[in-house]
Amino acid sequence: MAASIREKQTAALKRMLNFNAPPLKNTAAEPVWKVLIYDRFGQDIISPLLSVKELRDMGITLHLLLHSDRDPIPDVPAIYFVMPTEENIDRICQDLRNQLYESYYLNFISAISRSKLEDIASAALAANAVNLVTKVFDQYLNFITLEDDMFVLCNQNKEQISYHAINKPDIMDTEMEGIMDTIVDGLFCYFVTLGAVPIIRCPRGNAAEMVAVKLDKKLRENLRDARNSLFTGDTMGAGQFSFQRPLFVLADRNLDLATPLHHTWTYQALIHDVLDLYLNRVSLEESPGSEASPAGARPKKKSKKSYDLTAADKFWQKHKGSPFPEVAESVQEELDTYRAQEDEVKRLKSIMGLEGEDDGAISMLSDNTAKLTSAVSSLPELLEKKRLIDLHTNVATAVLDHIKSRKLDVYFEYEEKLMSKSTMDKSLLDIISDPDAGTPEDKMRLFLIYYITSQQPPSEGDLEQYKKALIDAGCDLSPLNYIKQWKAFTKMAAAPANYGNSGVKPMGLFSRVMNTGSQFVMEGVKNLVLKQHNLPVTRILDNLMDMKSNPETDDYRYFDPKMLRGSESSIPRNKNPFQEAIVFVVGGGNYIEYQNLVDYAKAKQGKRVMYGCSELFSATQFMKQLSQLGQK
Amino acid sequence: MSCRDRTSEFESVCKSLQGRQNGAQDIKPVHNAVRQRSDFTLMAKRIGRDLSNTFAKLEKLTILAKRKSLFDDKAVEIDELTYIVKQDINSLNKQIAQLQELVRSRNGQNNRHLQTHSNTIVVSLQSKLASMSSDFKSVLEVRTENLKQQKSRQEQFSQSPASSSSFHDNMNKYDNSNKADISIDMDLRSSQQMQLLNEKESYIQDRANTMQNIESTIVELGSIFQQLAHMVKEQEETVQRIDANVEDTQLNVDLAHTEILKYFQSVSNNRWLLIKIFLILIIFFFIFVVFLA
Numbered sequence: 001m002a003a004s005i006r007e008k009q010t011a012a013l014k015r016m017l018n019f020n021a022p023p024l025k026n027t028a029a030e031p032v033w034k035v036l037i038y039d040r041f042g043q044d045i046i047s048p049l050l051s052v053k054e055l056r057d058m059g060i061t062l063h064l065l066l067h068s069d070r071d072p073i074p075d076v077p078a079i080y081f082v083m084p085t086e087e088n089i090d091r092i093c094q095d096l097r098n099q100l101y102e103s104y105y106l107n108f109i110s111a112i113s114r115s116k117l118e119d120i121a122s123a124a125l126a127a128n129a130v131n132l133v134t135k136v137f138d139q140y141l142n143f144i145t146l147e148d149d150m151f152v153l154c155n156q157n158k159e160q161i162s163y164h165a166i167n168k169p170d171i172m173d174t175e176m177e178g179i180m181d182t183i184v185d186g187l188f189c190y191f192v193t194l195g196a197v198p199i200i201r202c203p204r205g206n207a208a209e210m211v212a213v214k215l216d217k218k219l220r221e222n223l224r225d226a227r228n229s230l231f232t233g234d235t236m237g238a239g240q241f242s243f244q245r246p247l248f249v250l251a252d253r254n255l256d257l258a259t260p261l262h263h264t265w266t267y268q269a270l271i272h273d274v275l276d277l278y279l280n281r282v283s284l285e286e287s288p289g290s291e292a293s294p295a296g297a298r299p300k301k302k303s304k305k306s307y308d309l310t311a312a313d314k315f316w317q318k319h320k321g322s323p324f325p326e327v328a329e330s331v332q333e334e335l336d337t338y339r340a341q342e343d344e345v346k347r348l349k350s351i352m353g354l355e356g357e358d359d360g361a362i363s364m365l366s367d368n369t370a371k372l373t374s375a376v377s378s379l380p381e382l383l384e385k386k387r388l389i390d391l392h393t394n395v396a397t398a399v400l401d402h403i404k405s406r407k408l409d410v411y412f413e414y415e416e417k418l419m420s421k422s423t424m425d426k427s428l429l430d431i432i433s434d435p436d437a438g439t440p441e442d443k444m445r446l447f448l449i450y451y452i453t454s455q456q457p458p459s460e461g462d463l464e465q466y467k468k469a470l471i472d473a474g475c476d477l478s479p480l481n482y483i484k485q486w487k488a489f490t491k492m493a494a495a496p497a498n499y500g501n502s503g504v505k506p507m508g509l510f511s512r513v514m515n516t517g518s519q520f521v522m523e524g525v526k527n528l529v530l531k532q533h534n535l536p537v538t539r540i541l542d543n544l545m546d547m548k549s550n551p552e553t554d555d556y557r558y559f560d561p562k563m564l565r566g567s568e569s570s571i572p573r574n575k576n577p578f579q580e581a582i583v584f585v586v587g588g589g590n591y592i593e594y595q596n597l598v599d600y601a602k603a604k605q606g607k608r609v610m611y612g613c614s615e616l617f618s619a620t621q622f623m624k625q626l627s628q629l630g631q632k
Numbered sequence: 633m634s635c636r637d638r639t640s641e642f643e644s645v646c647k648s649l650q651g652r653q654n655g656a657q658d659i660k661p662v663h664n665a666v667r668q669r670s671d672f673t674l675m676a677k678r679i680g681r682d683l684s685n686t687f688a689k690l691e692k693l694t695i696l697a698k699r700k701s702l703f704d705d706k707a708v709e710i711d712e713l714t715y716i717v718k719q720d721i722n723s724l725n726k727q728i729a730q731l732q733e734l735v736r737s738r739n740g741q742n743n744r745h746l747q748t749h750s751n752t753i754v755v756s757l758q759s760k761l762a763s764m765s766s767d768f769k770s771v772l773e774v775r776t777e778n779l780k781q782q783k784s785r786q787e788q789f790s791q792s793p794a795s796s797s798s799f800h801d802n803m804n805k806y807d808n809s810n811k812a813d814i815s816i817d818m819d820l821r822s823s824q825q826m827q828l829l830n831e832k833e834s835y836i837q838d839r840a841n842t843m844q845n846i847e848s849t850i851v852e853l854g855s856i857f858q859q860l861a862h863m864v865k866e867q868e869e870t871v872q873r874i875d876a877n878v879e880d881t882q883l884n885v886d887l888a889h890t891e892i893l894k895y896f897q898s899v900s901n902n903r904w905l906l907i908k909i910f911l912i913l914i915i916f917f918f919i920f921v922v923f924l925a
Contacts, residue, residue: 061752071743
């Protein structure tokens with residue numbers, strides 16, 4: 001597990017694209033041209049990992065959606081990368097009948113069942129194309145990797161396994177089973193790709209426990225089947241230098257409802273919260289000049305620009321977890337260094353101009369051509385740098401606009417104080433009734449956090465006052481009903497989670513972070529510094545990894561798929577602290593928790609933590625789900 | 633490998649199904665015959681094969697050119713290989729140009745996917761060729777660098793700028809003659825001669841060096857221009873992702889939506905339409921009343 005999950009998944013994809021043979025390293029190989037066909041699931045999996053240029057390098061000339069109209073290309077092999085659903089199988093059979101391609105390499109994202117395999121076989125027989133179906137593979141790649149150490153289960157049908165779907169009061173058993181199966185399938189694929197069998201720990205009494213039981217069973221069955229096991233042989237071979245098994249912590253969203261609603265201050269989390277971040281791609285809206293739309297009600301089109309935030313972008317990798325003012329400063333610094341380099345290149349022009357007048361021209365010539373060569377070869381790098389700086393400038397400006405208009409720094413500070421139970425200087429009512437601090441949604445979020453984190457619920461009178469103020473500000477109160485129910489429920493189970501001590505030190509009001517002439521003048525925005533604090537999920541992970549005993553986590557169940565008999569005990573057999581851990585939140589996660597875990601892993605030497613969730617939602621989406629739940 | 637091969641299972645299922653159906657149907661062997669590959673594919677495959685061969689030769693050349701030893705210089709081999717690689721690159725260039733002509737001439741007949749497929753193949757072959765020729769140029773430059781270094785080191789070892797071979801010749805002469813005085817005489821005279829020769833040679837050498845410098849500079853400039861052209865070519869496929877097309881489609885759908893909305897507006901605002909419909913209804917009403925009454 002020295003390689004990250006992203007590298008492993010990319011390697012698996014590349015191997016698949018090379019007809020499931022390990023890819024050759026040398027460029028002297030003869031190129032083989034192929035066509036890639038995927039469905040929406042496959043598209044989501046491939047797009048954060050491989051760009052079109054990389055696909056071209058591997059010989060893929062065309063990439064098409066399965067359900068689009070495709071023309072026959074009769075002498076080219078086709079690689080299919082799809083989920084084994086009914087419609088996809090039907091479409092594949094149709095392709096076989098229409099004889100679109102020369103040979104077919106079918107790769108299914110998760111394991112295909114025997115009956116569906118028979119369907120394809122019968123269609124192939126009917127079309128007389130049995131020889132054309134060259135290979136059928138189960139790829140076990142049913143998860144999306146967004147970062148080196150972060151993965152999400154799915155993006156396409158995420159309503160089916162959302163928080164709302166799991167927690168709605170009128171859920172049927174069959175639906176629940178279906179959701180659990182989907183989640184377990186994705187997790188199983190994750191562990192197969194990772195190549196390790198973990199030790200599972202989960203809390204009792206909620207969806208996470210169900211998932212853990214099923215996953216344990218599935219892993220155990222697979223390990224027992226010695227002939228066919230996916231965990232022996234090459235997977236455990238090269239690169240597997242740690243002898244320890246990782247710890248897999250299953251957490252449930254119900255453990256901590258305040259974090260998804262929290263306003264945040266780090267770069268990546270802010271982009272996800274405020275702009276539209278989807279599979280590592282940001283979309284910004286740039287509205288053209290304000291023109292009154294004509295009475296014919298033709299909507300004025302806003303041009304959308306989208307940017308990719310990739311692993312190759314060094315600035316992004318360095319700063320995605322930094323607080324926003326730091327990011328603004330760094331963008332400015334990068335811009336300055338870039339301008340200096342640009343000036344150097346321009347200076348060469350003047351030197352070349354002088355050349356004709358100089359007697360020692362010939363001796364200077366070789367020197368200058370060397371400089372020119374180096375300048376020209378560094379030109380692509382410079383252009384790339386400029387593009388990245390532009391990208392981050394635009395994105396950061398957009399984020400800054402949002403912060404300024406909604407006064408997000410005020411919210412952030414207040415919520416931090418609420419979550420750490422320190423005293424506040426402004427009352428909640430003031431902020432709610434303040435008309436220009438934020439959208440109604442922001443106010444609702446703040447109030448919900450207050451409600452969740454307060455030790456006792458506010459008195460009836462206070463509550464009525466708050467409600468009135470919220471309604472005046474235009475908020476929708478249905479999430480509140482749900483939170484009330486949730487709070488009552490969790491009170492029975494355990495004391496509400498405390499959020500640790502955090503201190504937020506504002507570094508001076510109205511601090512001008514930038515010097516004049518730059519765009520990032522953050523007047524009126526407080527330069528807040530985050531002090532390290534641990535969210536509940538991080539604390540649970542800490543306890544479990546180091547085997548500390550803590551009333552919260554002592555009660556967690558323990559599963560070890562490699563043991564011969566499953567046991568009901570929650571006494572861990574393994575007394576050593578773990579070095580690797582994977583945290584998975586059933587019901588949805590977000591970038592704040594991810595960032596917190598990354599910081600935790602950095603602080604502790606030699607520990608690696610990976611984060612996963614069944615879906616990734618922003619606060620807006622979570623609020624929608626809560627209001628749906630509250631209306632029931 | 634984190635994937636499971638189901639091909640054998642698939643084949644066994646096929647066989648069992650075939651066995652069940654075998655009585656009723658004949659197996660049509662048509663599609664199992666060797667498929668006719670189109671000219672385009674054959675040509676592309678041939679070019680690909682040639683490219684990989686040339687790449688292998690280029691790798692060998694790189695290894696040879698990097699050697700820096702003074703005495704074991706395989707100049708002949710290097711020159712031969714260089715010549716062969718140059719010829720190969722030229723012929724590949726011509727072949728790819730032919731392929732492009734073929735693609736363009738077939739433009740009308742092909743469906744759009746086949747067209748994109750063919751174009752992509754041509755572009756990628758061209759970019760592979762371009763990268764190979766720039767590798768080739770850099771190998772040549774390395775080679776000239778090494779030659780220059782060799783010359784300078786030889787100059788260090790020998791006292792005169794004349795090549796060490798002439799020094800060796802003199803040494804041989806001295807060894808062959810066993811008479812010491814003759815050798816001393818020869819020494820004096822030959823050293824004088826050598827002095828004269830040295831001056832002439834140094835002058836010629838200087839000129840040669842400068843010419844070489846100019847030549848290498850021009851070569852470098854040529855490579856720079858080629859790199860620029862290469863970069864312009866590569867802008868064709870900048871960082872792009874496979875879900876970019878989805879957004880294109882969405883844009884088109886939005887445009888279509890606005891058009892329909894426009895039409896709807898015109899239809900719903902049209903008072904004349906209402907009047908016309910009303911008139912038609914009244915006409916039908918009268919007809920029915922007249923006929924029935």
